[in-house]
Amino acid sequence: MLTNYPLSPAEEAFLRDSGITKITSKIPYLIVDNFPKLGLMTACRFLEWAADNPNGVISLPTGKTPEYFIKWTQFLLENWEKKKGMEIREKYNLSQVKKPVLKDLQFVQIDEFYPISSSQKNSFYHYVNKFYIEGFGLDPKKALLINSDGIPLAQGKSYREIFPDFKVDLSLRFREAQSEAEKLKQESIYLIDKWCAEYEAKIREKGGIGFFLGGIGPDGHIAFNTRGSDLFSTTRLTETNFETQAVAAGDLGGIEISANRLVITIGLETIVHNPDAVAIIIAAGEAKAPIVKASLESEMTNLYPATVLQKLKAGRFYLTKGAGVKLEDSVERFYTEGEWTELKSERAVLDLCKKLKKYGHRVTLEDLKNDRYTALIPNLNEKTVNDVIKSISEKIERGLAEEKNEVLLHTGPHHDDISLGILPHITKQLHENSNTAHFAVLTSGFTAVTNTFVIDTLKNTKRFLDEGRIQMVRYDDFFDTGYKLKMDKDVYHYLTNVASGNAEERLRGLCHRVVRAVVFIYGVKSTMELRDQINEIITVLKNSYDGEKNPKNIQTLKGMIREFEEELVWAHFGVQVKNVHHLRLGFYTGDIFTEQPDKKRDVEPILNMLRDIRPTKLSLTLDPEGSGPDTHYKVLQATAEAVRQWGEEEDLSNFKIIGYRNVWFKFDAAEANVIVPVSLGDISVMEDSFTNCYLSQVNASFPSYAHNGKFSTLAKNTWVNQLSDVQLLLGKNYFYQHETAKVRSSHGLIFFREMDVEEFLREARELEKSTEGML
Template sequence: MSHKKRNITAMLSKVEEYYLDQSGRELIYKPTEKIPVIQVPNFPELGKMTALRFIEWMQENPGGVISLPTGKTPEHFIKWVAHFLKNWDKENVVNELKKVGLDPGNKPDITSFRFVQIDEFYPIDTNQHNSFYYYIQKFYFSNWGLDRNKALFMNINEIPTPNNLTLDEIFPDQIVDLSLRTRWASTTLERLQKQTIEIVDQFCTDYEKKIREMGGIGFFLGGIGPDGHIGFNVMGSDHYSTTRLIPTNYETQAAAATDLGGIEIARKRLVITIGLDTITHNPDATAIIIAAGEAKANIVRDSIQNERTNKYPATVLQRLKNARFYLTNGAAFRLIERRYFDVAKEEPISQVSVERAVINLVVEKKKSLLELTKEDYNSDKLAKLVLNKTGKTPKQIGQEIYNSIIDRLAKGMAPVSNQVILHTGPHHDDIPLGYLPYINHLVRDPSNKHHFVTMTSGFTAVTNSYMLGLLEDLKIFLHNSEFRERFKERYFDPEFKEGKDKDIHLYLDGLAAHSRTVRKEAVSRRLLRNMIEIYEEDNINYLEDRVDELINYFKTQYPGKKDIPHVQKLKGMMREFEEEIVWAFFGFNTSSVTHMRLGFYQGDIFTENPEMNRDVLPILELLKQINPTIVTVALDPEGSGPDTHYKVLQATSEALKLYEQQTGRSDIKVWGYRNVWYRFHPAEANVYIPVSLNSMAIMENTFLNSYGSQRDASFPSWEYDGPFSRLAQRIQVEQYETIKKCLGKDFFIKHEHPRVRAAYGMVYLKELTLSEFYSHSMELRKLTENY
């Protein structure tokens, strides 16, 4: 073992040493990396490693101070810690502990540890299920058995208020104006608000003082937000910040929108958070940031490879000798030295690695593929490696990639005929956002047959305020004599299948005539039809009572609360109506649209894994019914965007395997697509579809006029403050710009084909054989051993 390796190993705990050895990588690659990193293959393994390291730390630090995260990221960490603690003496756990060098005879006393809550929304009732206080009570205290009497909580309900008023009385619109810290209060209400802010500020100071009196945090575990935030220390936070009440930025609000019931709620919320100096106050603290999936790769890179800077909050961890990033391979993908290490091991170097490095060089140098010189290649470590490993000249490499891009463009414009295409989407709107411009062309050939399926209900994407508006409209229509007459015709009977198509055509009539009233009537018809199906009730008087009941429900439930089952179903069915409207734009009726409602999607913070009978077999039955020649799939890696995408990918993969086994059909093509949650690098895709301004306009019009629940973008991407259709267009434009840089600016302007000349955007697809698709997805099995 080299002296360098011995020094690094000396910094490691036994658990870290084990996992570092398993990874085959260094702990830190200098000079680019400023914080040590340990990699694991996948999200569940990330949770397991973190749990074992936490147990190791607890063994060494009984009674220590711990601060642990909320949200989806710690899911597997929480489950593994519970598994180890509750099954400590069982043989499989003893073996797991011994394997990583831990002493099975030294079980930590979980009740001895002092817990510090990292952050909380403000104002919020901490009894709400979407408060972080509720989360830690459920997953850390009730689940693990931590001692509540030894904890520091941000229980908003227990912070005093002037005259013991409720926060709803003090902040009736839920807006906390922090300018009251520095200006005169002009009304009685403002004086109460100013006093409340002062009380909260004092709470924060006292909270910080208590942490420091304990010696600071001993074990800190955090996730990392899309802007790099840790806790709620957003991009730009002072590295010497302490516990405080602050506003957040847009990226953080968008990330919190799902928890809070919409961006319109998240915009109003302030937060209380410990500071970056709070996290690093104890110089001996073990501070770990965990991140999973390629969607986090850019912010992970910027947080690890930059010197200390306010722009990237995690760079503050450079202060601590025991700071670490624990990452999946996907999250570590853009760390330059690690990427170099991986490519250097490839024998021979893969074409994807060649193209990725060279296309990135094109973007960096602002030169076309054929203009890059040897000096350009040698100025970039990865591109230089490409030269050395291929043994080719820059001109040869550039020409090969140039020709390959031309081939992919040609494939994207080639006619597709006599195909049966099963279009699958994890959520409603995934298909249109992924490749609607391609569908514009595919549907023009009548020899193609199309079927569209959405795999999950999508009820979490529908706000209470949206449903309230629909119900209030319905209440008005129920007093309309012509509307009521339809009861006599049994128009709303769930068995009257044509009625669903009539609802849709009425809606499109309203669009064509620019009549909001007609559109509202169409939506009300479908809403009533759905209520009759759910409640099994067709008496108009009783249904009016149901409408009033639901109006009261949506007025009184706090945003973000998990809905009761029949409300989940009603919300999901309204999303299904929206999806049917989309495909009616292209002439398809409801018989061409399937709503799968897979059971693993239940609206919980931790989504279940797909199961064979519940989730796979329904997809298999649909495959048998449609007998497709092409199946489209959202090809998102694990941990990127909503985990629903990846779990649908698993279930679809397993269903296709069974279908192939039972029918002998191995000739099916899979078209993998991505959209606003994650996107292809040009090197990963093998079909490029040029997108015209006309196609962009169709996508915009279709999206905004079909997805009524999404028009106001209540659950937007952190990348763009607006509807997903605009973000999809922006991504398509960026993809086009990359290809234009590769081919040279005149390629599109002077091309002989009008579709190419008309292009201002680009859609990427990855066409796969079934065997290639299976290799891109995990087997349907338990991702981890039983917890």
């Protein structure tokens, strides 16, 4: 037995599959290779439990995290006695389990924004009804749900009457109301508190939650129990913190909304009230690794809410390898299992420098022998650190190498991914005239543009039309063919006025492109029709709730705004519009769960682009674990298949693939095989181009939980921190005394991996195998 508590048969099978032989954390965990397989493991455990507890009380999560849990649960139930289902059941110890019947399970909703209409598709109430009550065939009469519309308030009024601005001031719990309106708010808050207490009591009347499944937030929150929550907390109306608001921004239409929206959540004590409960936290991706480590290896504390699972015999964490990478057990396995590699030596020495806060040239042989992991380096001697220094230096030399006569195709899942990932490297390539560069964004990216931004832009477009300042609409052929011409002129006009500092004319450049987009999308044939169409779009957006999925035409308009922004960035370097490609792959729909890439619809556009451009180098975001924004790994799958098919037509023996990461995921210096120095000038170009060109993103309506601001600042911080790590090994004098000016001027570093086709396809294939047969 590897843990303090016995595992279920399904868990034992997944543990055996993982090859893990030692677990020392305070809460048991299981690790799988990738995000889809995480869903399979969770589904197997759920169905195993449901078979034994047909009337049990369940509480399941919302959001994107449970996507594959839901899909695998439905797949296994539909294929229980079919070949594929039986193969999975046999492999994971479910062959003797009777097919579960879910209809009598009692569902408990974990949390909800407050206030929010239950009819909104971005409410958790709607999600629960769609994916669990309907999707799993549960009985709605046996469910405890959080419906904002049904919670009684003062004088029987609705929340729209009591809280017309959707803001609930919880200070009214403790202070005197200053007006009649505040008295109604105060009374309503007390009534909500009463409702929450009754909700808690109903859960306890059922005996507590029997099966709990939840994700974990970047601050460690489970449900909406954020960092600092009382370990004995119960169901309540509460505020959230920035990290939680940043994560919720995508659901609610921007941080401007989520920062002011309260939540109703079950408490930590609610989750663990039933001592026999199965409580599972699922986490995927290296971004979650620090909080997973803290939650699994810390004593029970309100700083890490998930530590409350230590109270349960069946408390578990289910993880992808990336999410578990910082665990002491994982670090131990990395260094002690399998053959010793150069990667292990580099990582061990780099980590030792950080642990000792010593520069590499000051690390002694005694230091190496005294460290648990550097002591494992074969043939350890006085030259060991120098060997690592030489290896890292060679990576920097590769990052300095001149590239000539290359056809470069840089791709990104979203607009700004390429820029935030490897812009300084691209800048160097573009300065060489013998190179040809193309840029391709593979999805529309419309979800990152707020309704407010579009409304404001359309109002300005109308103003310019009224003032006669969009002259192109007067040309006879404009509404037939003219709107397709001179796209580069819009870009040049815009950037000229960035240079001159003329914000009004810069805005006019954007509005020119918006006019072209509206004519293209809606097929308008006159200036009058154009005005009418703009008014109609504004009306639709004003009547939409925040976070609502837009009609397809408005999605296209938002996407074309983002496409213009991308063209602006590369025009900084003289790249023409024709060399910036917008693929708008069809799987990207704005739904909570996007489709898997389709081999015809989503692969053919990429394959045709490869055939047309015939690149010698291709860059892409490398997330083979499939754990981050789902667009990343779905684009990776489609690109890998296109490269594979192209390889059947062409000799790709000299074709290189650059795998980069940006603000969501990071390589360390040991993983990367190319390191590119970044100067203050490079940083300035990246930050300036982001601020001046990605207009829809400057206000950071959908920020990273790691930074309350622009992604460009987060990218800069990443590059600077990566320099600090390498500088500790190489020493500062390596940089400021280097013979190359580019290295002497470096104040940041970019890490990426250059691969051949075979290596790339091998990584991508592992992710594809994890979903085969299900979708």
